[in-house]
Amino acid sequence: MTTGPILKIEDLRTYFYSRSKQAFNRAVDGVSLALKKGETLGIVGESGSGKSVTALSVMGLVTAEPGIITGNIGLKTNGVQKNLLQDIDDYVKLTRDNARSVAVAKDNPRWQRHVDKVMRGVRGKEISMIFQNPKVSMNPFSSVGRQIREAIMLNTSINNRKEARERALYWLEHVKIDSPRLRYDNNPYGLSGGMCQRVMIAMALSSEPSVLIADEPTTGLDATIQSKIVSLLGELKSTVGVTTLLISHDIDVIKTLSDRVAVMYGGKVLESGPSKEILSAGQHETHPYTAALLASIPTARQIREKSYLQAIKGDVIDTVNLPQGCRFYARCRQVTKQIKMQCKHQEPELREISHNHKVRCWLYFDE
Amino acid sequence: MKMNTTILEVQNLKKYYKPHGGIFSAFTGKENVIPAVDDVSFYIKEKETMGLVGETGCGKTTIGRTVLKLTPATAGKIIFDNTDITHLSAAQFRPLRKQLQMIFQDLDAALNPKMRIKAILKEALKVHRRLSDAEMDRRISELLEMVNLKKSKLSNFPNELSGGEKRRVGIARTLAVGARFIVADEPTSALDVSIQAQVVNLLRDLQKELSLSYLFISYDLRVVELISHKVAVMYLGQIVEMGMAGRIANAPRHPYTAVLWSSLVEKKSNESIKNAGNPNESQWGVFDFERPSTGCRFAPRCPVYHANGHPTICTDPATSPQLRKLDAAHQVRCHFPL
Numbered sequence: 001m002t003t004g005p006i007l008k009i010e011d012l013r014t015y016f017y018s019r020s021k022q023a024f025n026r027a028v029d030g031v032s033l034a035l036k037k038g039e040t041l042g043i044v045g046e047s048g049s050g051k052s053v054t055a056l057s058v059m060g061l062v063t064a065e066p067g068i069i070t071g072n073i074g075l076k077t078n079g080v081q082k083n084l085l086q087d088i089d090d091y092v093k094l095t096r097d098n099a100r101s102v103a104v105a106k107d108n109p110r111w112q113r114h115v116d117k118v119m120r121g122v123r124g125k126e127i128s129m130i131f132q133n134p135k136v137s138m139n140p141f142s143s144v145g146r147q148i149r150e151a152i153m154l155n156t157s158i159n160n161r162k163e164a165r166e167r168a169l170y171w172l173e174h175v176k177i178d179s180p181r182l183r184y185d186n187n188p189y190g191l192s193g194g195m196c197q198r199v200m201i202a203m204a205l206s207s208e209p210s211v212l213i214a215d216e217p218t219t220g221l222d223a224t225i226q227s228k229i230v231s232l233l234g235e236l237k238s239t240v241g242v243t244t245l246l247i248s249h250d251i252d253v254i255k256t257l258s259d260r261v262a263v264m265y266g267g268k269v270l271e272s273g274p275s276k277e278i279l280s281a282g283q284h285e286t287h288p289y290t291a292a293l294l295a296s297i298p299t300a301r302q303i304r305e306k307s308y309l310q311a312i313k314g315d316v317i318d319t320v321n322l323p324q325g326c327r328f329y330a331r332c333r334q335v336t337k338q339i340k341m342q343c344k345h346q347e348p349e350l351r352e353i354s355h356n357h358k359v360r361c362w363l364y365f366d367e
Numbered sequence: 368m369k370m371n372t373t374i375l376e377v378q379n380l381k382k383y384y385k386p387h388g389g390i391f392s393a394f395t396g397k398e399n400v401i402p403a404v405d406d407v408s409f410y411i412k413e414k415e416t417m418g419l420v421g422e423t424g425c426g427k428t429t430i431g432r433t434v435l436k437l438t439p440a441t442a443g444k445i446i447f448d449n450t451d452i453t454h455l456s457a458a459q460f461r462p463l464r465k466q467l468q469m470i471f472q473d474l475d476a477a478l479n480p481k482m483r484i485k486a487i488l489k490e491a492l493k494v495h496r497r498l499s500d501a502e503m504d505r506r507i508s509e510l511l512e513m514v515n516l517k518k519s520k521l522s523n524f525p526n527e528l529s530g531g532e533k534r535r536v537g538i539a540r541t542l543a544v545g546a547r548f549i550v551a552d553e554p555t556s557a558l559d560v561s562i563q564a565q566v567v568n569l570l571r572d573l574q575k576e577l578s579l580s581y582l583f584i585s586y587d588l589r590v591v592e593l594i595s596h597k598v599a600v601m602y603l604g605q606i607v608e609m610g611m612a613g614r615i616a617n618a619p620r621h622p623y624t625a626v627l628w629s630s631l632v633e634k635k636s637n638e639s640i641k642n643a644g645n646p647n648e649s650q651w652g653v654f655d656f657e658r659p660s661t662g663c664r665f666a667p668r669c670p671v672y673h674a675n676g677h678p679t680i681c682t683d684p685a686t687s688p689q690l691r692k693l694d695a696a697h698q699v700r701c702h703f704p705l
Contacts, residue, residue, distance in 0.1 A: 046559040047530065193423075222422040223586055227630040249559055296564040298589045304613070306593065308571070309564035315529045316559070 004076065005034035006243055007058070007127075007211050012071035014050075014057045024068075026319045027053040029267035031071075033245075035211065040237060040244040042258030042275055044251055044293075048316045050267040051247045052132075055213045058245075059129055060084060060119040077126050077210045084118060125155040128204040132216040134196035138188040144199045145184030148172070148206050155207030171202040174240075176232060194225035198232065205240060213245045218253055226253075233257055251297060255279040260356075263290050266317035266327040269350065273357030287359045288334040326362065334363060371413035374548055374580050375434065380407045380443035382426075382433050403429045405604040407443075408690075411548070414574065416581040418595030418612060420588060420627065426604040427584045428472070431550040434582065435467050436460060447548070465495040468546035472553040474533040478525040484536055485521040491543040510539045513576075514569060531562035538569065542577070550582045555590055563587075567594055588628060592616045597696070600624045603664045606690060610697035620693060620704040622671045662687045663702070671703050678702075 014028040028050040035041050043051045056062050057069055073084040091111035131137040139147055148168040149161070158164050165184075172180035175198040188196055197217060204212055217233065218226045230253055237244065237257065248254050254261055254275060261275035271278060271287040278286055279294065286294075295310040302309065314331040323329060325344045335343050339362040342348075350360045382404040404426045411417045419427050432438045434445055436452060445453045447467060452460060471477035478487060488507050492498060498506065511518055514535040525533060534554060541549055551570065555563040567590055573579055585591050591598060592612050599609040600623065608621040619625045661684040666672045672681050680686050680702050690700045 046561060223588060224422060224627060224630040251560070293561060296561045298564075298593050303589060303593045303616070308568050309593070311564035311568055312561035313565075315531055315562070 005036050005074075006076055007033075007035040007245070008072070008074040008076075009033045009054070009058065010072040010074070012054065012057055012073065013069065014053050014062055015068040017068070023320050026267050026322060028057060029319070029322075031264070031267070031269055033262055033269070033272075035243055035245060037243055038241050039260065040246055040258040042246045042248065042254035042261040043264055044248060044254050044261060044279075045264035046249060046293075046316045048266075048319065049264040050319070051249075051264055052215055054264075055129065055215050055245065055247055058084070058213065059123055059127060060115045075122065075126060075211070082118075082122070084122065086118065087114070090114075124151065124209075125207050126209055127211045127213060128207055128209040129213040130197075130200050130204050130215065130217050132219055134193065134200040135188055137200060138196065140188055143185045143187055144191065144196075145169075145172070145186075148199070148203045151203050152206050168202075168206065171206045172199070174205070175199070175202045175236075177202070192225075193221050194228060197221065197225075197229055201232070201236070205236070205242065210243060211245065212242045213247070215247045216249070217246075218248065218250060230256055251279055251294065263287065263293070265289050266322065267319050268327060268360070270328065270360045271358065272350070273354075277354075277357060284357075285353065285359075285364075287328075287361050288332050288363070289328045292331070292333065326360075336363075339363065339365075371415070373410045374413045374415075374448055375582075376410040376444075376446040377430075377434060378408050378444040378446070380404055380430070380433060380445065381441045382429050382438070383441045402604045404433060407601075407604075407606055409599055409606065409609065411580050411582060413580055414578050415597070416574065416583050416595045418591035418598040419582060419584045419601060420586060420591050420598060421601035422586065422627075425601045427601055428552055430601075431469065431552050431582060431584050435469055435550055437469070465544035466547045468541035468544065468549050470534075470537050470541055470549060470551045470554050472556065474530060474537065474557055475525070477537055478533060480525055482524070483521065484523055484525070484528070487525075487536065488521075488539060488543055491540045495544045506543070510543055513542060513573065514539045515565075529562075530558050531565060534558065534562075534566050535569070538566075538573070542573070546579065548580045548582075550584065552584045553586070554583075555587060556585065563590070570594065588616070600627065605664065605700065606698075607665065607700045608698065609690070614697055620697070620699045621665075621701050622669050622703075622705060623665045625705055626668075626670065663700075671701075671705070675703060 010032050012028055012031045015024040015026050017024055031054055045051050058073055062069055071085060075082045075084055091114060145168055149164045152158055152164045152167050158167055169180050177183050177198050218229050234257055246258050258275045261278050262269045262272040270289050277284045278290060292312045296312055298309055312331050317327055325346055326348055329343045342362045348360050348362050350358045351364060352358050353364050383400040383402050385400055407430060421427050433440050440453060444451060488510060489503060492503060492506060516535045520532060555566050558566060583591060583594055595612045597610060598612045598615040599606045602623050608624045615624060616628060619628055662682040666681045688700045688702050690698045692698050
């Protein structure tokens with residue numbers, strides 16, 4: 001067993017240039033995460049908080065024209081350390097002024113080629129991904145079995161069709177698809193949403209990746225199907241033991257499945273730590289944002305008494321015009337008089353408040 | 368609770384869709400219909416919210432659309448405010464149309480991307496009433512205040528707004544014409560929890576202020592339970608259980624309702640019902656509308672049916688279960704209610 005994290009993201013910044021606004025949309029703005037072997041790290045946050053862009057950056061899929069990406073993404077597998085963003089500075093240069101990026105120079109076609117070269121043998125093989133919309137993510141003209149077989153022959157040592165087919169059936173069975181031999185020849189549109197998601201999971205696992213990224217695996221499914229997929233993922237966690245980066249806006253899903261959690265807001269991690277500690281409402285000290293997020297979920301008592309929900313006032317932060325101070329300041333309810341000026345003008349650091357539990361908030365600075 | 372007059376009554380509503388048969392079915396002469404809504408009856412009183420829950424494809428949205436005459440009903444009666452509107456022509460229905468409005472599910476498709484917010488609201492005002500410009504402006508600022516939207520947003524295009532703001536514009540538009548009955552089709556499904564809470568609070572405030580009645584369609588069971596006075600649970604085009612919200616949520620009598628509620632991830636502790644769930648997974652989520660199983664439509668997935676050793680009463684078409692009253696306010700369609 002290796003020590004140290006398998007996947008280590010350091011100071012990842014992914015920006016998109018908005019021509020109409022003549023400014024950067026700082027979708028991911030300095031995110032650091034570490035993923036240890038066998039654990040599940042959850043990322044929660046509202047839409048627009050940069051969860052998915054973080055995942056896409058790791059997969060090297062943010063190469064579209066206006067995308068800019070800096071930082072380090074270290075991947076350690078079989079004792080080999082790789083930086084997925086190595087030499088990125090040769091192609092993309094950011095000029096900083098006052099810690100804010102102001103200008104960019106980049107060489108797009110060469111960058112694209114470079115990323116493809118680095119990611120070859122990593123994407124799909126070392127890191128595989130489950131996308132949000134299973135039906136759109138599959139080829140509608142090919143049977144699901146063939147698509148899994150293709151992935152197996154491409155990404156594993158199996159290069160015999162028959163063997164690959166058996167392997168594909170093994171994985172279909174593993175994700176609890178009924179009568180996999182029949183389903184093997186089905187095209188994606190012949191399957192329901194829940195089954196498609198199972199096939200996606202089978203496909204992602206079939207290459208036996210070191211890291212699995214699941215981007216909103218339950219969103220858009222019915223409540224009954226959702227809970228089935230959640231329990232399947234929970235089972236796979238114990239049987240296959242794959243290291244997972246789980247992204248969801250559904251706090252219940254993250255709480256059930258992940259060991260540690262990172263709460264993101266406006267492109268930054270506001271809080272990270274053990275998920276049981278952070279996501280059990282009102283029992284531990286948490287970031288005001290996390291507390292507000294948890295409070296806005298209807299509780300059994302609120303439903304019974306038909307009381308009002310505690311909404312977070314205002315809207316999700318606009319990552320183009322970021323404020324100078326804390327990103328959550330405008331919506332925060334726990335700003336006190338003493339720290340108000342700091343909150344407004346100075347961004348707090350991510351600081352450890354108890355074992356492994358880090359919070360980015362002035363409330364927890366004692367000075 | 369104070370009882371008010373019934374604002375909307377639906378009797379034996381049916382909506383059958385005919386799939387495109389192609390050339391082959393013309394020869395076989397077989398008429399295949401999809402019973403999207405099959406014999407549904409309910410009523411909604413003034414200032415009341417009825418929640419409609421069920422899985423994708425069970426016919427929730429179809430009910431909403433049929434009730435508002437956005438799509439014609441195959442059979443049955445829709446009575447709004449003591450007027451039978453089922454067979455009214457478009458011209459006859461126009462004066463009533465402003466009282467019956469819908470909040471659409473798809474935020475982006477519901478707002479014209481090439482119109483500014485002000486124009487969108489103005490259009491809604493213009494259609495039903497003739498107002499002077501000054502009056503129009505006053506009414507618009509009134510609407511904005513009602514839905515807590517900033518005035519600066521009026522000059523924006525829909526794509527410049529966030530999800531919560533778009534939803535507010537959608538709500539403002541239904542209020543602009545003076546709606547009394549609103550079908551809210553998944554108004555919170557595309558929103559984050561924090562914004563969802565804002566919208567739910569807003570809808571409840573508006574109900575109190577303007578005495579609105581809602582038909583609230585959603586698959587988010589918690590929100591439905593919170594906002595609704597009564598709840599109807601649908602399965603494959605039929606209402607399988609209907610009653611007061613608290614009763615349906617805490618003491619469900621139909622096995623399907625129990626399965627649906629237990630599927631909330633949060634309530635995972637309720638293992639007993641969960642484990643009773645159907646072992647035959649392939650049945651889940653795969654519905655064959657064209658050939659509903661004979662008798663009870665839920666039987667193939669039903670834990671009670673399997674636990675009782677597959678009684679024939681459940682699958683015999685002659686004894687398919689009817690919606691029957693358990694008490695004054697609770698109806699269930701099951702031979703073996705829990």
